[in-house]
Amino acid sequence: MKDHSEAQAPKETGALIDHILTRYHDTHRGQLAALVPLADRVERVHADDPDAPVGLAGALATLAQELESHMAKEEMILFPAMRAGGGPGIAHPIAVMRADHDDHAGNIALIRSLTNDLTAPDHACGSWRSLCQGIAQLLDDLATHIALEKDELFPRFEPV
Numbered sequence: 001m002k003d004h005s006e007a008q009a010p011k012e013t014g015a016l017i018d019h020i021l022t023r024y025h026d027t028h029r030g031q032l033a034a035l036v037p038l039a040d041r042v043e044r045v046h047a048d049d050p051d052a053p054v055g056l057a058g059a060l061a062t063l064a065q066e067l068e069s070h071m072a073k074e075e076m077i078l079f080p081a082m083r084a085g086g087g088p089g090i091a092h093p094i095a096v097m098r099a100d101h102d103d104h105a106g107n108i109a110l111i112r113s114l115t116n117d118l119t120a121p122d123h124a125c126g127s128w129r130s131l132c133q134g135i136a137q138l139l140d141d142l143a144t145h146i147a148l149e150k151d152e153l154f155p156r157f158e159p160v
Contacts, residue, residue, distance in 0.1 A: 009148055016153055017079050024145035025071045031138045032064040035131065042128050051121045053114045053131075060135075063107050067142075070100045086157040094154050101146045108139060 010016045039057035046052040078093045112118060118139070120132045 009152060013153070013156060014083055016148075017082060020145065020148065020153070021075070021079075024141060024148075025075070027141055028067055028071070028138065028145070031134065031141070032060060032067065035134050035138065036060045036064060038127060038131050038134065042125075042131050045125075046128065049123075051116070051124075053128075056111065056114045056131075059107060059110050059114060063104070063111065066100070066104060066107065070097065070104075073097070073100075082153070082157060090157050091159075094157060098150065098154065101150065104142070104146075108142075111135060111139070 010019050036057055039053065039060050043052055043054055043057055047054075073093070074097060078090075078097060081087070081090050081093065115132055115135060118132045118136045120129045124132075
């Protein structure tokens with residue numbers, strides 16, 4: 001199900017940043033904290049199943065590390081600069097964040113590949129199905145999060 005938080009996002013920059021922090025940063029941290037061990041368990045329990053998502057826990061852990069690094073840079077560098085009104089030096093951190101967004105695509109493609117595009121096989125157990133549903137929600141949230149920054153927040157500080 002598509003989240004419509006982007007359409008409901010606050011217009012004021014400080015409030016928009018707060019929205020991104022609570023709706024997306026906090027949410028992604030919680031999602032990944034649950035999904036990585038669940039993927040590990042599904043991989044171990046179904047190790048003999050040819051459809052098992054072997055390598056998924058590692059791919060999710062890599063995504064978690066990438067996102068944690070990205071979100072920390074936003075929280076410690078970019079967002080405080082934006083709250084202070086931006087300035088000429090803000091173009092570089094925005095460019096870095098845009099590049100990070102692009103870099104996530106490869107790992108997301110791997111996750112989709114390992115999960116048969118987020119589709120559990122017919123014989124999958126409840127945990128496996130829950131894993132696919134949880135990853136689908138994570139990726140949907142992440143896409144909305146990235147679009148909100150790329151289309152709404154970052155352009156406020158970039159030259160036209």
